[in-house]
Every structure is written in C-alpha cells, then in structure tokens.
Amino acid sequence: MEASDGAAEILVQLISPENLPVCECLHDEEQRGLRSRKLSSAEGQKSLLPFLRSWQPPYFIFLVSILEVGVFVWGGEETQRALVYDPYHREQVWRFLTYMLLHSNTLHLALNVAIQCLLAVPLEHEQGHLRTSLVYLGGVLGGSLGTSMLEPELKVVGASGGVYALLISQLANILLNFGALPYKLHRAVVVAVLALADIAASLYHYFLLGNVCPRISWAAHSSGALAGFLLGLVLFKGSKKPGPTAAHEEEEDTFGWTRVAVWVAATMLGAAVSAAVICNALLTPTQQTTD
Numbered sequence: 001m002e003a004s005d006g007a008a009e010i011l012v013q014l015i016s017p018e019n020l021p022v023c024e025c026l027h028d029e030e031q032r033g034l035r036s037r038k039l040s041s042a043e044g045q046k047s048l049l050p051f052l053r054s055w056q057p058p059y060f061i062f063l064v065s066i067l068e069v070g071v072f073v074w075g076g077e078e079t080q081r082a083l084v085y086d087p088y089h090r091e092q093v094w095r096f097l098t099y100m101l102l103h104s105n106t107l108h109l110a111l112n113v114a115i116q117c118l119l120a121v122p123l124e125h126e127q128g129h130l131r132t133s134l135v136y137l138g139g140v141l142g143g144s145l146g147t148s149m150l151e152p153e154l155k156v157v158g159a160s161g162g163v164y165a166l167l168i169s170q171l172a173n174i175l176l177n178f179g180a181l182p183y184k185l186h187r188a189v190v191v192a193v194l195a196l197a198d199i200a201a202s203l204y205h206y207f208l209l210g211n212v213c214p215r216i217s218w219a220a221h222s223s224g225a226l227a228g229f230l231l232g233l234v235l236f237k238g239s240k241k242p243g244p245t246a247a248h249e250e251e252e253d254t255f256g257w258t259r260v261a262v263w264v265a266a267t268m269l270g271a272a273v274s275a276a277v278i279c280n281a282l283l284t285p286t287q288q289t290t291d
Helices: 002-014 017-054 059-074 077-083 095-101 106-127 129-150 160-176 184-207 218-235 256-282
Strands: 154-156 288-290
Touching (some): 059 095, 059 106, 059 129, 077 095, 095 129, 129 218, 160 184, 160 256, 184 218, 218 256
Parallel strands (some): 154 288
16 A cells, blocks of 8 residues: 555646746647747738739830840841931931940840849839830930030940840839839949949950950940939829838829929930931941941
8 A cells, every 4th residue: 555655646736837837838839939920921921912912014124125136036137227326317317316225246145135024023013014114115216316516427226225224223113212112222232233334345345455356335334324314303102101012103293303303304315316316417426237
C-alpha cells in the first residue's frame, strides 16, 4: 500500500495544476503567433488588392514597341524612305512622327524598346494611357522639330525623342505628386543614372568616335527631353493623397506654384512650336543622316 500511495503522489504532482500553465502558455503563444501571421497576411492581401484592381496594363507602349519591332524586321527600303524624317520632304508632315518606327540597327532598337517599356509602365498606371501617349508622341514630335531648327541638314530615325520625353517627364510626375508617389527618390535616382549614362555615351561617341556611323542628333535628344518635361507639367494630374491611384484623382490643387508652372510650360511649348513652324517654312537644309 505504501508503494502504491507513493506512486499516486508522484502522478498527482506530475499532473498538478501548477505544472499546467507552462503548457497552456506555450499553446497560447503558438495560437497568438498563428493569428498574428494570418492577420498580417490578410492585411497584405487587402493592401495589394486595390493596387491590382487599379493596375492598368501598359497597352500604349506595348503597341508602339511591337510596331517598332515589326517595321524593323519586315520593313524594306521603301518603308524606310516613306517614314524617315527627311528635311527635303518636310511638307509630308507624317514624317515628323513616323521616323520613330525606324532604327539604324538592332542595338539601337533594343535599347529604345527596353528603356521606353521600363519608363512607360509606371506612367501608364499612374497617369493613364492617354497622357502617357501624348507625352511620348510629343517627345517624338519635339525631337524632329528641334532637329529641324538646330540641325536642319539631318535626316532622323529612332524613337529617342519619345524615350527622352518619358524619362524626363518622370521628374514632372514626381514634382506634381511628391506627397503621393511611392519610391519617389528611387525614381529620381533612376532618372539621373539613365540620363547621365546616355550623356556619357554620347560624349564618348562625339569626341572619341567622331560622331559617325551613326551620327547622334543631340538636338533630337535634348528637344525630346524638354518636350517631355513641359508636357508632363501641363498634362499630368497631381495629388497630395498617397496611394497607387493617387494621380488619377483630380483634386483641387492647393499649391500655387504648380499652376504657375503649368502656365509657364504651356507658354514655352507654344513659343517653341511657333518658332519651329517658322524655321521649317524658311530654312533650306543640306542632306545628312542621323539617328
């Protein structure tokens, strides 16, 4: 009996209530951790869903890129002659835009398509297809008009004017939506890196390679960039409200400087276009080719 009583006491001590809270505490911690993980996962899904619902596939830049690749692969010499910007055929006004479909070589095409897709995807999501397309086409037009004024002897091919417009319009988007855009400083760094890299490559091509085969048009690049920044200020919507669709909301602008910037940009665009029309009516160029 004594041995049986001793075993019973040991069993009671092992399962006594004072030993149970440790197991219960561990179980509660596991349950709380599981609930916390479920809640964080649910919150992540809730924050992601509005972004996914509002995301707009970049139809415009994909379509333009497909057209550029298609013309490069299947376009012949007649297509080149019909679409190139030619200062001797400035009365054929489509050439001021259609030269963007032509590229001098595979590297030229690949760089333009890759960079324009990288830049246009966030812009089409935040500012919409129409505004992004107007900035891109405005940069293309600005490139040909700028070349007609500053390098009036050149033929031009390539979409670099539109690419530069998308690149520098990122700065306008950041300025107008500084309180709303995510990763705005990262975007500014990307813009600076791409711009400086292209400037360095252009300087190398100018001074060490003699700017031949191909000849790079500084006028087309710089005019496209300027057009992109000014058009971005004029066309892009601004917002102070954070969120993936903040730029879509047409809020009343409380910053007076943005209104002034829009008017200044619109005035500069009008003056530049007027000057380009006059120059195209008066100048008689000599013939060269560039991209």
